[in-house]
Amino acid sequence: MSKRDTVMQGKSTDSLFAYPQYPAWLSADTALAAGLALRTLALSLLGFALTGSTLQAGWLATGSMIVGLIAQVFGGTLVDRVNRVFCIALNAGIGIGIWTLVALLSALNMLPFSVLMTLACIAAGVHGLFGTATDAMLRSIVPIEAYPRARSLNEGRDATVSMLGGPVSGMLYSMASWVPFASSAVLYAIAAISCFPLRAQSHFSHCGAVTEQNGSDEIHAKTKMSHHTSFIHDMVEGWQWSLTKPRVVLIVSIAALANFGINGVQYAIELDFVAQGISATRIGYISGTIALAMLVGSLIAGKLSTRVHVGAAACISLIWIAVCGLLLVSVHQYWLILLVNAGLGLPIAMMNATLLGFVFAKAPHHMQGRVTVTLTMPAQILSATCGALAGWLLAASSYTVAISVFATVLCCAAVLAISARMIRNIPNAQQWRTVAL
Numbered sequence: 001m002s003k004r005d006t007v008m009q010g011k012s013t014d015s016l017f018a019y020p021q022y023p024a025w026l027s028a029d030t031a032l033a034a035g036l037a038l039r040t041l042a043l044s045l046l047g048f049a050l051t052g053s054t055l056q057a058g059w060l061a062t063g064s065m066i067v068g069l070i071a072q073v074f075g076g077t078l079v080d081r082v083n084r085v086f087c088i089a090l091n092a093g094i095g096i097g098i099w100t101l102v103a104l105l106s107a108l109n110m111l112p113f114s115v116l117m118t119l120a121c122i123a124a125g126v127h128g129l130f131g132t133a134t135d136a137m138l139r140s141i142v143p144i145e146a147y148p149r150a151r152s153l154n155e156g157r158d159a160t161v162s163m164l165g166g167p168v169s170g171m172l173y174s175m176a177s178w179v180p181f182a183s184s185a186v187l188y189a190i191a192a193i194s195c196f197p198l199r200a201q202s203h204f205s206h207c208g209a210v211t212e213q214n215g216s217d218e219i220h221a222k223t224k225m226s227h228h229t230s231f232i233h234d235m236v237e238g239w240q241w242s243l244t245k246p247r248v249v250l251i252v253s254i255a256a257l258a259n260f261g262i263n264g265v266q267y268a269i270e271l272d273f274v275a276q277g278i279s280a281t282r283i284g285y286i287s288g289t290i291a292l293a294m295l296v297g298s299l300i301a302g303k304l305s306t307r308v309h310v311g312a313a314a315c316i317s318l319i320w321i322a323v324c325g326l327l328l329v330s331v332h333q334y335w336l337i338l339l340v341n342a343g344l345g346l347p348i349a350m351m352n353a354t355l356l357g358f359v360f361a362k363a364p365h366h367m368q369g370r371v372t373v374t375l376t377m378p379a380q381i382l383s384a385t386c387g388a389l390a391g392w393l394l395a396a397s398s399y400t401v402a403i404s405v406f407a408t409v410l411c412c413a414a415v416l417a418i419s420a421r422m423i424r425n426i427p428n429a430q431q432w433r434t435v436a437l
Contacts, residue, residue, distance in 0.1 A: 016150055021141050024197035028088055029134040030157055031191035035095060035184040036127075037165025041287065042173045042180035043120060044270065045280055046106065049177065050113040054271045058391030060117055061267070064124040065384040069377060071128025076373030077235040079133040080366065084140075087133035089195040094126045095188035103182035136369035137198075139360065148305045148429045151357045155349035156298030166287030170280035238370025241363075245437055247422045248359055252378050254423070255356065257413035258318060260382035261325060262344050264406035266290070267390035269328075269337060272399045282334070289338045290345035298349035305353040310426035314355045317347030318414035325407035329400060358426055362437040 016022050047060040079087050098119050105111035142150045172179040229237075242248050266286065273283045324343040331340050356375060363371040386406075393402035417423045427435060 028194035035187035058387035061387035068124035091130035092192035166284035170284030242374035261410035293345035
């Protein structure tokens with residue numbers, strides 16, 4: 001690390017773009033996120049078009065997600081041991097090949113469902129192995145003082161991408177089934193190009209060490225000796241770090257339940273609309289409107305995330321989400337569903353910037369990849385069943401029953417947070433250095 005970079009890492013500036021590598025990092029991360037958002041709805045639509053079954057279309061999402069989760073078990077450790085810039089570039093390069101092939105086969109009407117499922121699973125596996133590299137690298141680019149603000153900006157970016165991704169994906173699919181996948185390949189190419197300005201860093205032997213002293217994290221800019229422990233040792237170390245901290249386990253449990261409920265609601269609404277024959281563009285508005293609410297929430301989080309009491313913000317956010325889920329049980333008109341469903345997204349950015357941001361900011365610098373996995377995998381494991389469960393509930397019962405199941409889970413997340421002192425007592429970001437994780 002150069003002298004200039006050491007200084008930059010040691011203070012917070014008014015603009016995140018003042019940090020030398022942040023613009024290139026944001027460009028690569030945004031292109032990868034946009035490529036994913038642009039093809040997500042198109043995959044469900046193409047799966048249903050090839051099979052005529054909401055159940056099989058749901059399994060397309062679930063099957064690929066399961067593969068991605070299995071790969072991610074090893075991915076967090078991998079990106080902590082290997083050059084993270086290389087991981088980002090490899091993820092983008094393979095994505096270019098896979099989605100170009102899907103677009104070509106779809107355009108030629110030579111794409112059976114089995115091949116689509118196989119390619120989607122391969123892509124999910126690659127994303128599981130290397131997809132955490134961008135998040136892990138962020139902590140190497142901005143200091144702890146700027147981290148909540150960086151996460152808030154990322155939440156706004158993700159919300160904007162999701163807001164545009166759903167409607168644009170539906171619109172492109174309406175033009176031709178292959179267009180959204182070709183567009184996704186182009187975005188992956190942009191991500192690959194954006195890697196060139198990024199400096200090779202974040203290897204285990206070059207990352208700063210983080211130690212916790214008297215409940216506060218202090219970053220020591222020192223170069224470690226070459227890493228000699230095994231891959232399995234490092235992977236187990238990451239899980240031990242998270243699972244031995246009761247507050248982290250509680251936060252992960254709450255996040256997993258909330259993520260499962262919210263994603264389940266989205267799948268139930270979208271698959272029900274698909275079965276009703278509603279146009280792809282109008283279905284795309286489901287993800288678009290909730291993303292718009294997330295964008296508004298991220299703007300609020302950008303202003304307040306460093307000042308609000310984290311515990312209070314988390315409890316209020318989860319209560320709000322649970323109420324929206326319960327309202328969706330009795331709402332059946334298209335525009336009312338859009339409005340109430342959008343309400344689910346309003347507090348998400350604040351929760352991620354504060355509750356999850358608290359854990360990431362306190363986590364060791366050299367373990368960011370593994371901590372990302374241990375925090376997100378439990379939520380993703382539950383969510384992996386959302387597509388199949390929503391499709392099964394819709395086929396076996398009704399829209400009302402499907403939404404009721406997921407709304408109940410949202411209520412459980414709210415109750416768990418409200419009843420836990422370890423959540424209620426988390427202070428604002430300015431006091432994080434004085435609080436033990």
